[in-house]
Amino acid sequence: QSALTQPASVSGSPGQSITISCTGTSSDIGDYDYVSWHQQHPGKAPKLIILDVNNRPSGVSNRFSASKSGNTASLTISGLQADDEATYYCSSYRGSNTLIFGGGTKLTVL
Amino acid sequence: QLQLQESGPGLVRPSETLSLTCSVSGDSITSSSYYWGWVRQPPGKALEWIGNIYYSGSTYYNPSLKSRLTMSVDTSKTRFSLNLRSVTATDTAVYYCARTTYNHAWFFEYWGQGMLVTVSS
Numbered sequence: 001q002s003a004l005t006q007p008a009s010v011s012g013s014p015g016q017s018i019t020i021s022c023t024g025t026s027s028d029i030g031d032y033d034y035v036s037w038h039q040q041h042p043g044k045a046p047k048l049i050i051l052d053v054n055n056r057p058s059g060v061s062n063r064f065s066a067s068k069s070g071n072t073a074s075l076t077i078s079g080l081q082a083d084d085e086a087t088y089y090c091s092s093y094r095g096s097n098t099l100i101f102g103g104g105t106k107l108t109v110l
Numbered sequence: 111q112l113q114l115q116e117s118g119p120g121l122v123r124p125s126e127t128l129s130l131t132c133s134v135s136g137d138s139i140t141s142s143s144y145y146w147g148w149v150r151q152p153p154g155k156a157l158e159w160i161g162n163i164y165y166s167g168s169t170y171y172n173p174s175l176k177s178r179l180t181m182s183v184d185t186s187k188t189r190f191s192l193n194l195r196s197v198t199a200t201d202t203a204v205y206y207c208a209r210t211t212y213n214h215a216w217f218f219e220y221w222g223q224g225m226l227v228t229v230s231s
Contacts, residue, residue: 003156034214034216036217036218038157038218040157045206045221045222045223045224046149046157046218046221047221048211048218048219051211051217051219052217057211057219089156089157091157091159091216093216096173097162097170097215098159098170098172098173099159099162099172100159101149101156101157101158101159104156104157
């Protein structure tokens with residue numbers, strides 16, 4: 001199973017907005033709305049921040065938003081804060097009862 | 111508050127079987143509204159989905175691991191397990207157990223703290 005494609009790294013200054021892309025295929029992101037995003041700080045378990053393409057679980061800041069167009073999903077973080085520095089993973093249902101993750105994007109807050 | 115805790119050997123010999131258990135507290139593992147799963151992460155690398163299991167015992171496996179993988183659920187003891195056979199060094203990873211969101215099999219909302227399993231002689 002090939003992972004979804006994410007940029008290895010992105011960076012931004014406090015207060016700015018950044019967007020992380022997640023590119024799949026017509027067999028996963030392009031065919032299903034079962035896209036999620038997780039945030040992972042070093043040495044910690046992942047935290048679900050987006051599900052169903054663009055919905056936030058209770059308690060997740062509205063600074064996190066997401067969307068999907070064709071085979072690509074995107075996560076936007078607005079008003080960057082120091083604690084947003086982490087690695088972000090997208091995931092998508094791929095049919096036949098399988099799930100695929102992206103390669104992860106490390107966000108650096110300058 | 112739901113809590114998940116992985117347990118098992120931290121060191122496994124090559125060609126042997128990796129066996130892990132996830133103990134669940136704060137919720138019923140027999141709820142029909144959730145799936146339970148395993149995700150692993152080799153050191154410095156990305157997350158990899160291993161598989162999901164429903165309280166009834168039905169399973170979904172990563173095709174790349176399916177031939178070596180067995181997952182099971184013990185509803186009486188509120189835990190579920192992972193057995194990965196014929197391991198090699200590439201199976202060295204932090205293994206996480208997790209529970210999905212309500213009525214959905216593919217979004218992991220609650221995670222255990224993770225357990226490093228090293229495959230080495």
